[in-house]
Amino acid sequence: MSKITGEKATLPGKYKYIAALSARFPVPEMTLVTEAHLNLWLANFCQAKAEIDEAEQHIAITSGAFLTDDLARIERSLNTLCWRNEAPRLLSDFIRPFDGRTAGDQFRSRHAADFSRLLS
Structure with a gap:
């Protein structure tokens, strides 16, 4: 858990809210594609x-x-x-940059796309 850094102004809706909360509460690290x-x-x-x-x-x-x-x-x-x-x-x-994290770290992916066709 860490504070979110970077270009918060470019974050979409709910991520802006999460970024704002990160100033006061620990939140999972985010990377925006x-x-x-x-x-x-x-x-x-x-x-x-x-x-x-x-x-x-x-x-x-x-x-x-x-x-x-x-x-x-x-x-x-x-x-x-x-x-x-x-x-x-x-x-x-x-x-x-995510490589080599401890086993206790948790990762989540949040997206609205179905990339299954691209995987074949």
């Missing part, structure tokens, strides 16, 4: 993100009138993502 990391690890990330952002804007503008089409567009964009050749090394470098 940023869009810059995803761009390094995943081919087509920026293009897919732009397409998905555009589809989300279309959903908001049309109040979801074309939701089926918009969701299909998002799915097509997600299906263009694949690991870059150097991703295993980059991921290894990213998690290296």
